[in-house]
Amino acid sequence: MTGTQQSSPARRRGRPPKDGRRMEAAQARLLKAGVAILTERGFGTVGIEEILRAVDIPKGSFYHYFDSKADFGLALIDAYAAYFARKLDRWFLDGTRAPLDRLRDFVADARAGMERHGFRRGCLVGNLGQEMNALPEPFRDRLIAVFEDWEARTARCLDRAREAGEIAPEADCAHLATVFWIGWEGAVLRAKLERSPVPLDRFAESFFALIEKRPAAAPERIS
Numbered sequence: 001m002t003g004t005q006q007s008s009p010a011r012r013r014g015r016p017p018k019d020g021r022r023m024e025a026a027q028a029r030l031l032k033a034g035v036a037i038l039t040e041r042g043f044g045t046v047g048i049e050e051i052l053r054a055v056d057i058p059k060g061s062f063y064h065y066f067d068s069k070a071d072f073g074l075a076l077i078d079a080y081a082a083y084f085a086r087k088l089d090r091w092f093l094d095g096t097r098a099p100l101d102r103l104r105d106f107v108a109d110a111r112a113g114m115e116r117h118g119f120r121r122g123c124l125v126g127n128l129g130q131e132m133n134a135l136p137e138p139f140r141d142r143l144i145a146v147f148e149d150w151e152a153r154t155a156r157c158l159d160r161a162r163e164a165g166e167i168a169p170e171a172d173c174a175h176l177a178t179v180f181w182i183g184w185e186g187a188v189l190r191a192k193l194e195r196s197p198v199p200l201d202r203f204a205e206s207f208f209a210l211i212e213k214r215p216a217a218a219p220e221r222i223s
Contacts, residue, residue: 027065029055031079034072039121043073044134070136073128077139080124081146088150092157099161100212103154103180107204111197114188119195126185151177158211167211176211183207 033054037046048062048069066072091106114121125146132140151174158173167176183203190199 034076035080035124039124042131077142088153092153099157099164100166102157111200119191122188122192151181154180167213
């Protein structure tokens with residue numbers, strides 16, 4: 001080696017090279033595996049090793065991508081929230097469908113997704129909410145913010161339904177959106193418990209019956 005040549009710095013074992021694209025790709029794989037596992041099981045019962053095995057990443061590499069399991073959990077919430085926001089927009093912003101049909105389409109798609117996985121998978125945000133007493137406190141605000149975002153998107157869809165005359169003109173769409181998500185999350189939990197779509201169907205039927213505007217009854221004829 002000449003005096004102008006320099007040797008490359010030695011890489012530490014167990015750590016991948018600090019290449020931004022490779023790092024982002026590995027993080028994305030970990031998050032995708034984490035979402036899949038945590039829609040079925042609790043955050044507290046899932047070990048990092050299980051997620052690493054699912055994507056074939058060495059155990060010693062995890063802390064190269066995330067500072068801690070809690071940091072990973074917050075990133076999971078953000079990733080799931082972004083994915084779900086895109087899903088809601090796909091249904092709720094579909095101008096080819098009447099507003100209430102957009103909400104029905106979302107329900108049907110979610111039902112089909114649960115059925116496809118044998119009703120083993122539910123909602124990651126709902127699952128974490130049920131574990132909140134055992135989770136780091138920063139999770140609370142993040143989870144609440146996700147629910148508020150979903151409610152706001154749903155309220156806008158219901159606003160369009162009100163403008164179209166599908167629901168009563170005096171309907172409080174923000175309140176109805178909150179009611180929808182409280183009820184829907186409970187229905188998802190019950191569907192997982194029973195391994196059945198019946199709770200989803202019963203909730204949806206009840207919600208739409210509650211909000212849908214009925215035609216005025218014809219006046220009674222007097223003979």
